[in-house]
Amino acid sequence: MAYSNKVVDHYENPRNVGALDKNDAQVGTGMVGAPACGDVMKLQIKVGADGIIQDAKFKTYGCGSAIASSSLVTEWLKGKSLDQAQAIKNSDIAEELELPPVKIHCSVLAEDAIKAAVADYRTKNSK
Amino acid sequence: MTLQLPIYLDSSATTKLDPRVLEKMMPFLTNEFGNPASRSHGFGWTAEAAVERAREQVASAVGCDSKEIVWTSGATESINLAVKGAALFYQDKGKHLITVKTEHKATLDTMRELERIGFEVTYLTPETDGLLDLTKLAAAIRPDTILISVMYVNNEIGVVQDVAAIGNLCREKGIIFHVDAAQAVGKVKFSLADLNIDLMSFSAHKVYGPKGIGALYVRRKPRVRLQPLIHGGGHERGFRSGTLPTHQIVGMGAAFELATQEMDSELPRIKYLRDKLLTGLQKMEEVYLNGDLEHRVAHNLNVSFNYVEGESLMMAVKDIAVSSGSACTSASLEPSYVLRALGRNDELAHSSIRFSISRFNTEEEIDYTVKLLQEKVTKLRELSPLWEMYKDGIDVANFEWSSHDTQRDVILH
Numbered sequence: 132m133a134y135s136n137k138v139v140d141h142y143e144n145p146r147n148v149g150a151l152d153k154n155d156a157q158v159g160t161g162m163v164g165a166p167a168c169g170d171v172m173k174l175q176i177k178v179g180a181d182g183i184i185q186d187a188k189f190k191t192y193g194c195g196s197a198i199a200s201s202s203l204v205t206e207w208l209k210g211k212s213l214d215q216a217q218a219i220k221n222s223d224i225a226e227e228l229e230l231p232p233v234k235i236h237c238s239v240l241a242e243d244a245i246k247a248a249v250a251d252y253r254t255k256n257s258k
Numbered sequence: 259m260t261l262q263l264p265i266y267l268d269s270s271a272t273t274k275l276d277p278r279v280l281e282k283m284m285p286f287l288t289n290e291f292g293n294p295a296s297r298s299h300g301f302g303w304t305a306e307a308a309v310e311r312a313r314e315q316v317a318s319a320v321g322c323d324s325k326e327i328v329w330t331s332g333a334t335e336s337i338n339l340a341v342k343g344a345a346l347f348y349q350d351k352g353k354h355l356i357t358v359k360t361e362h363k364a365t366l367d368t369m370r371e372l373e374r375i376g377f378e379v380t381y382l383t384p385e386t387d388g389l390l391d392l393t394k395l396a397a398a399i400r401p402d403t404i405l406i407s408v409m410y411v412n413n414e415i416g417v418v419q420d421v422a423a424i425g426n427l428c429r430e431k432g433i434i435f436h437v438d439a440a441q442a443v444g445k446v447k448f449s450l451a452d453l454n455i456d457l458m459s460f461s462a463h464k465v466y467g468p469k470g471i472g473a474l475y476v477r478r479k480p481r482v483r484l485q486p487l488i489h490g491g492g493h494e495r496g497f498r499s500g501t502l503p504t505h506q507i508v509g510m511g512a513a514f515e516l517a518t519q520e521m522d523s524e525l526p527r528i529k530y531l532r533d534k535l536l537t538g539l540q541k542m543e544e545v546y547l548n549g550d551l552e553h554r555v556a557h558n559l560n561v562s563f564n565y566v567e568g569e570s571l572m573m574a575v576k577d578i579a580v581s582s583g584s585a586c587t588s589a590s591l592e593p594s595y596v597l598r599a600l601g602r603n604d605e606l607a608h609s610s611i612r613f614s615i616s617r618f619n620t621e622e623e624i625d626y627t628v629k630l631l632q633e634k635v636t637k638l639r640e641l642s643p644l645w646e647m648y649k650d651g652i653d654v655a656n657f658e659w660s661s662h663d664t665q666r667d668v669i670l671h
Binding site for chain 1: 565566567569570573593603604605608640641642643644645646654659
């Protein structure tokens with residue numbers, strides 16, 4: 132598989148690897164994919180009182196482009212509002228990383244992970 | 259000696275041409291360019307003599323008569339000729355064929371094609387160690403079974419099937435037995451003279467010979483007949499028409515001769531390297547060997563690194579050239595069908611790496627590989643949510659995954 136330099140860079144130097152406390156009310160956690168499919172992404176966001184994402188962390192089991200897609204979105208998420216975060220489209224990710232067609236599903240999974248993390252945060256804070 | 263990177267550990271995919279083989283081939287790529295079928299001048303006679311000498315070399319390496327060797331373009335063509343050729347020739351006797359789910363695609367796709375034109379095929383599931391249970395094979399035989407095809411050595415997991423016993427069973431039942439031996443020559447000791455095998459497929463490039471040349475063994479006593487697939491000048495006694503590639507044939511002959519000559523000295527060394535590699539990798543937790551270790555060729559190691567995805571691992575270890583059973587390395591996005599047939603779950607199939615050692619690998623290269631794998635598997639596990647779950651005591655296999663079908667839907671659209 133010939134990857135773009137951007138994928139290789141994110142793969143070799145992944146940004147924001149790690150975990151946030153999932154029981155923290157400020158933290159939203161999204162876990163998408165399945166091991167059987169070869170990709171699992173766990174994305175966490177920490178949202179400030181102003182509704183702005185202060186921090187984002189990920190862990191990903193998957194191919195190089197899955198790791199790169201999740202690493203990239205953690206960079207993009209910081210400083211965004213929840214609505215702005217939800218507006219990130221898989222095509223933006225695929226375009227930025229120049230993903231080959233067979234790897235587009237990795238960007239879809241990253242978009243799903245953002246939506247899942249935001250939804251989790253909103254559920255926690257809806258009361 | 260300084261270590262040359264990348265290190266080639268994919269000899270089951272193909273091997274480097276042995277320089278001694280190249281040397282034998284060179285004259286036939288230069289001055290000795292005659293067509294072996296030319297009967298009217300010395301150019302042709304020289305080429306023909308070289309082809310026949312190579313036929314003797316191959317026949318002697320596998321223990322048959324040189325008249326039983328038919329040149330082809332490689333093991334894929336040999337398998338096609340054997341399976342289709344015998345099925346088509348003997349179809350009046352019956353239309354049922356038997357093979358195994360872990361066979362190479364050359365056999366499986368040929369079988370599929372025969373199904374399309376009216377044959378019926380039974381695909382047997384091997385045991386979890388990769389070996390075929392002979393009682394299951396015997397039970398699958400029907401009165402209309404005309405051919406059984408089983409590979410000698412599996413290309414992914416290196417397990418060795420008991421072709422002697424299968425051959426006896428076939429002979430007793432009057433069924434044609436084809437063996438795909440592409441991965442067996444120079445790795446397993448055998449002689450066709452002692453085996454009840456009717457057809458056997460060979461390849462040169464898995465044994466330090468050139469690509470683009472193979473052979474099919476076609477038994478003469480009792481005689482096995484085939485319907486040819488390629489028609490033309492009636493070369494190879496009508497089994498396979500087309501001008502013979504003298505240089506390739508000379509290369510295959512030399513490679514097979516070397517393989518059998520050097521097997522006794524070469525295999526213990528390769529096995530030592532393979533065992534050292536396995537011991538080194540098993541120092542990590544959650545590393546699983548795929549396929550039986552005892553009934554296995556010396557050069558193959560297929561292991562799954564649980565909670566690490568195969569393609570990302572291959573990216574991490576780009577200093578070594580290996581293969582993965584991960585879906586991501588295939589066009590189909592399905593994990594290895596061989597590992598699936600052994601009952602390995604998808605996670606372990608996705609996490610598998612095949613190492614295949616050649617006569618050119620050194621101990622230094624194996625030590626480097628162990629160190630690199632230990633470092634990169636640890637790094638990728640730190641990145642893996644599954645590893646985190648495993649460490650937290652969560653049962654990953656029985657966890658309820660939400661969007662299981664997401665990516666497949668996307669692929670289809």
